[in-house]
Amino acid sequence: MPGQSDGAPPQERGPTIATWAKRIGIALAALLVLAAATIALVIRHYEADLPSTHELKDYRPPQVTRILARDGTRLGEVFTERRTVVRIGEIPSQVKLAALAAEDAGFYEHAGLNYLGMLRALAVNLRSTRARQGASTITQQVVKNVLLTPDRTFNRKAREIILARKIEQELTKDEILELYLNKIYFGHGRYGVEEASRYYFGKSVRDVTLAEAALLVAIVKGPSVYSPRVNLERAVARRDFVLDQMQRKAFADEIQVAQAKQEPVVLAIETESLAELAPEVVAEAQRVLRELVGPAAQQGGYTITTTIDPAMQAAARASVRKNLDAYAKRHKLLGPLARSKKEPPAFEGTPAGHKVFRGVVTGADDARGTLSVRVGTLEGTVTLRGAQRYNPNGLPPSKFADVDKVVRVSLIGPAPEPVVEAAAAGQEEDEDAAGEAGRAAPAGKPGKPAAPAPLRLELGPEGALVAIDVRTREIVALVGSYEAMRGGLDRATFARRQPGSTFKAFVYGYGIHARTLTPATILDTDPLAIAGYKPQNYDESEGKSPARLREAAAHSVNVAAVSALSRVGASNVVAFAGALGVQSKLGADLSLALGAYEVTPREMAAAYASIAAGGVHEQPVLITKIVGPGGVEIPLPPRPPGHRVMEEAEAYVLTSVLTSVVQSGTARQARSLGRPIAGKTGTTNQSKDTWFVGYSTDIACAVWTGYDDAAPLGSGETGAMAALPAFVDFMKQAHAKRPAADFPVPSGVVRVKIDPLTGLLAREGQEDAIEEVFVAGTEPTEEAQVPEADAGAEPADGVAPAEQQGTPPAPGEGPRPVEPGAAPAPVESEHAPEPGPLPTGETAPPPF
Template sequence: MPADRPSEEQNGEGARKSSPAPANEAKSETPEEREKRRAARRRKRAIKRWARGLGIAVVLLAAAAMLGVALTIRHYESDLPSTAELKSYRPPQVTRVMARDGQVVLGELFVERRTIVDVESLPAHVRHAALAAEDASFYEHQGLDYPGMLRALYKNLRNAKARQGASTITQQVVKNVLLTSARTFDRKMKEVILARRIEQELTKNEILGLYLNHIYFGHGRYGIEEACRYYFGKSIRDASLAQAALLAGIVKGPSIYSPRVSLERAKKRREYVLGQMLAKGFATAEEVEAARAEEVNLAPAQEEMRELAPEVVEEAKRTLRALVGQDADRGGYTITTTIDPTLQSKARGAVRASLDGYLKRHKLVAPLAPGKKEPPAFEGAPKTSGHRVYAGVVTGHDDAAGLLFVRIGSLAGAVDLRGKSRYNPKDLRPSQFAKVGKVLRVSLVDPKEAAAHAADPRQGPETHDEPVPEPTPKEKAQPAGLRLELGPQSSLVAIDVATREIVALVGGYEGVRGGLDRSLSRRQPGSTFKPFVYAYGLHTRRLTPATLLETNPLALSGYQPNNYDESEGKSPARLREALAHSVNVAAVWSIKELGPANVMAFAQELGITSKLGPDLSLALGAYEVTPREMAAAYATFAAGGEYKKPRLIMRITGPNGVDIPLASEPDPARVLSEEEAFLVNSLLRTVVERGTATRAKAIDRWIAGKTGTSNASKDAWFVGYSMDIACAVWTGFDDAAPLGAGETGAVASLPAFVEFMREAHAGKPKRAPTEPAGIEHKLIDPETGLLAYEGQESALDEVFLKDTAPDAGVDAAPDGEADAETGEAEDTLPVIPVPIPTGEEYHPTEL
């Protein structure tokens, strides 16, 4: 081989760059060693080429990933909700209806039971408890907890399913306020994007406020303020560290960690939160130890539907909607009413006691057995609209479920007797309450659903006490819900005479939300309307308290009602006594003389807004009015003759703390002079002293008023007043069924008036009307109504408006004869032609 020829190594691989090996080393290298060295060099070069390719691939993949992320973000950003609305976000809140003192809550209105609080006004330990429970690094991250997300990803992959999340408080706000709770990749991507975005647009406190006011705490309570009120009966601003920690722990799982569900689990969760607060430096060891030692004292659970004044709550709801429209649904309003909570409670108790007395008089308290004079059971298909009462027959019982089965014609229904203490004060089982075959008055709880429960009319009566064959599919359906209508209902309205504010309002026995408010129901007032007739006669100077009135129905033409005592002319004729003893013919004769149209207009001035008719039956209360109208009209008498529209809503404050302007009210109007009102008060006082309302003397103070009973005793009234409160009480069946023999206003309604007014005036000074200057006293002959002769032993003291007392004196001539001194005939009222009522005549039984 020539000396200048390259070696194999040089030919194939190129000259070495390193120093040549020593001659003795080169000589000692074996062929195998040289081959290994060459293979190592080849591997190194291959690795370098692979690394360069991998680097290029990684760069390309990273670029592709970045491009993919950018495109993905742009894709999801295209339909993301705006975060700007969070600045003015208004979640649904509770609207509270308050009593006049601003302290007692009459009721709450809400879609979601929530009350917004300013997070910066909360104690530090409340905020820290929430952070310790949910997101301790909230004030440090920018909306996303990346280490936490990686830990959650690792644990979820290890468990092969999603067991752990890594949502920050910011992400939870996004999920709960802007998005849904759906567990999808799309929702999670949107949540991540929005979390970063709102961190840039809102402050940390704003985000924390959204969280604390929005989250759910169980039992229908949203937001930390409502949760604290529900669990501890106080505002969150007054919560202790232990209470704040317990509340913060509930959020993880309200159905698990609620102390009303499991106090043990709630306390364990509280322990965890307190430990986190200590570990994160949110509380000192001493504070945590004190919180751990604090007992969990829960507030008493509230009855959701039983309220002090549900009728008032419903009216407040209607008023709010009329003022603010659909914004009422968002809530957050405070409605202050005129209701006195103490008087409201007394009013409800008085009404219930009176109605319970009716049940005892008519033996309608269980146990009930079939009677000989029961009405026939209803036949056919019941109507599925409106409030209707039917005579149903008892077909069976289910003592375990507390159900009394009743059939109404073709409809099978059931009454749930649990909690029905009005008719079942001894809490008897259904099988003890009423025997099979007993006919009971019932109504449909939900008439719209009644059609779905119609029974097959071809089948006989059900007897659930006995084994029955396998039911058909139609029988398997749940029976229609029924309620008992055994006894009448009642309404009481009480008005403060000085302010004309409604201080108590009862619309029925039950007192539940959604019930019928009978203070707005129109019913015939009977003889409680008579004072309007006589007041107008005094106002026009055509009648005086001593005027003799016609009492014989035969003296009337066309319309001839009977007197309650049916004495045909022997009833008291002098106006004061005719009103006290409620003589029908006297009232009709008077309105005929005065003009029905005139009396109708006068009643409207007193506040009667219901439709009236200008005919003779008006005097006997043939036209329907509401208890509120009657209470307002009588309050005018008590207030010295000035009418002022009663009010129930004092103030409405919006969610922003600004008052909502209320609808303007008409100015007060003088209907009677003070002297005329004094005379009316005097006349109505006689009704109590020796007329149809003597039971009212039990109140032991100055009381005036009038009883009233409509045809067949379908409506029983007492409307009366002191110098402080005017009160109207109505009693009757919703379907206008007769109350029964002996049930008059004095029996069915006056007791509730007496009970309420006695309680309402307890401890208050006694007051009576002050006699105005324009009143004069005269001695009269009780038989003639004329001035008494000197020394007449039977003479009575009577009050008159100035210059309206009769002229006749000691030489008064007999009836119809000329006066000895003047030669003039005795004054009589001119007869005014009036239309005679047509159609069914109105003949009250007691007025």
């Protein structure tokens, strides 16, 4: 019909629109419900294996453990992550505001998430089909660094968002910011703001300026790019950006920012080095900490205070090095090393293990700074950069050592295996051409020569020094090597070596303690006088060596010491030495008198310190305090109570005897110290071990020099030559500000004049009478007889001046093996034969 509309009547359109609106509403509601359910399911899915956030309340990131000297000087640090945690209240506001301006200005306003930033990052990531942008808040960064991995995946991001919300509900904003500032990485192995501030500026974060705070925060963006030690210009530009952000966010005003930008960057001097003042002490502190706190030691955060005196420790290290350098110079161990007509035999065979071998120099590469050395079947290289000890003038390898020169080396790590190539298909091996290499690798071609094995020069001996404060028994210096490297062997503590004649002090000391011997006692010097044991003196003839105990000790007469031991009983001396501080196992036979049983330098220093302290033994102490991460002090094991071993009068008489070693005996070089010194030199067979152990009224010190593999030190190397100089140099430095003091004379000591030939009371008016000291009640009562007119006895003090009073070893004689369970070979270079049977009639030692 004309003019009629095709659509529905107007009155019918209203219900139709309402119907569709209702349908759309229901659909939208259903979609919302479905979306909510989906989101809930997704959240539940990601929540299923999320880490707990409760641990953040007590989160303990790895920290630095610091080992300090007695005055607070840093001796070393131990860490898995170099971090020192500081509480949020100790971090200055400029550091916190700089971090907020650069990373998350709205941190204190949002609930852990920046939704607009997340949407913007999502759009970027969707366009690139992978996660390129994060828009992480500080809360999210804490989640990522502490609870999750830093992987850039959608899966990890979803977990991060969920955890960020949970953390905001469980921690305060300050707690979250504290975690962040202590966790982040600042480059160069430093974690957290405190370690970063110490490294870059040499001070605590508590003391940084606004400009320094901004520079620290600038580094976080990319430590390898923005570190001022890598690129100062780029670091300063990033710092200025952080300062501008602080001004824009009203965290700093215009004047403050302008002044900060004008402040020059002053970086602290880098002091990191593999060499340390006292790595031996650091290692012991670590061991003690592990024993006390167990696995918690690995997390760090402890401060360990030791008894080490930094000045004395430095002097001790310098003295040991100077002494060993002097030895190297005497024996021509410093470059250039010229080939001699009689080179020692080189090692033959295949080297293995951490031993010292004699290798042959086969070539040099000056460009690489290496020497080529053949050790038996092995080809190796020595890097001269690590051999400054023997190459102080920095000679190139071609000038350092002649080809065919034989040098002592050791393997660094295991020897490399030869490379074997697979044989081509159908190709047969020529057995004659392949030789041993072909037979060793039948599945392929003959083995290619292995890559050169890394080697280390071992030309010179090592040394150790231990110094103990006599009054407190605190260890003030501890040196166990020349190198002072982390992980090196602490020979002062762990190297058990034969002490030689230094052990004679305990033999004579026990005799004085037991009232069996006095300084005037006449001892046998004829080797034939001792049944079953034939030690020899330097002159090997009867009557020439001094027989009076004081002189025999001063000149280190072997037979006299064995004679004394046979009188007092070996088992008694073993117990006596143990009471003084020698903890190593000792055998009770006559070789004990000559130091046949191995001890450590630390034990010898402790025992001599007991004598110096008037006969009272106290266990030496190295660690005095340990404070944990929370500032709580860790209880140390109780120190064993001290005990008296000798009466003061007995200790004084023994000290008097040992001063003669310095005044007129084998250690006369120590007279240069200009103060009373008591001590004893020691030299073992073939000069494999050389010692000096001595003390003043203030400090007891033990020095040892020798090769780790017990190789002979060489002709003329005695305790007086190879150990005493280090003692003298150290004690000179240690006593630089101390007035000279004589050993105090206690009650119970008497002085009488004696006949030097017989040790009896001097005759009335005797012109050659000498004064001697005795424990009261042990002085002689019988007067010496007038000698016959024709008596032509050799003077009592006539003796060869050398301390090494023994028969020189046969040329080329090497170390002799010790059978299991057998007594050790004789050691003192006063050359004693094999240990003999124990003397009969020994008495039980008195209680100490």
